[in-house]
Amino acid sequence: MADLGDAAARATAAVPTTADHRGPATVAAATVRPERDGSRTVLVIAGAPDGRRVVATATGLGALADAIERDGIVGDAVEVDGVALLG
Numbered sequence: 001m002a003d004l005g006d007a008a009a010r011a012t013a014a015v016p017t018t019a020d021h022r023g024p025a026t027v028a029a030a031t032v033r034p035e036r037d038g039s040r041t042v043l044v045i046a047g048a049p050d051g052r053r054v055v056a057t058a059t060g061l062g063a064l065a066d067a068i069e070r071d072g073i074v075g076d077a078v079e080v081d082g083v084a085l086l087g
Contacts, residue, residue: 017055021048022081027073028053032065040065044085046078058085 025046033041042065043057056078058064064087067073079086 016052018048018052019054019083021050021052021054023079024049024077025054025056025080027076027078030068030073032068035059042068042085044073044078046080054080054083056080056083056085058087061085061087 025044025048027044027046029045031043033043035041039059040062041057041059042061043055045053045055048054064073064078064085
């Protein structure tokens with residue numbers, strides 16, 4: 001079986017990431033992780049206005065978790081503070 005890692009890396013653009021962005025970002029991907037205690041953690045990968053990507057998470061955002069599970073939120077605006085998703 002061939003190792004396609006190098007070919008995939010050449011064919012895929014790398015996007016810089018940041019843990020320092022504060023403010024608006026546009027959701028590129030989102031999911032909801034159920035926790036053992038019944039809560040849900042929202043995880044998003046979002047694009048900052050400067051082109052970098054940020055990975056942010058939060059618990060306690062029930063309406064946002066519902067929206068992700070129901071319709072998805074790719075393309076929607078969210079607010080982040082470093083790696084914390086504010087909503």
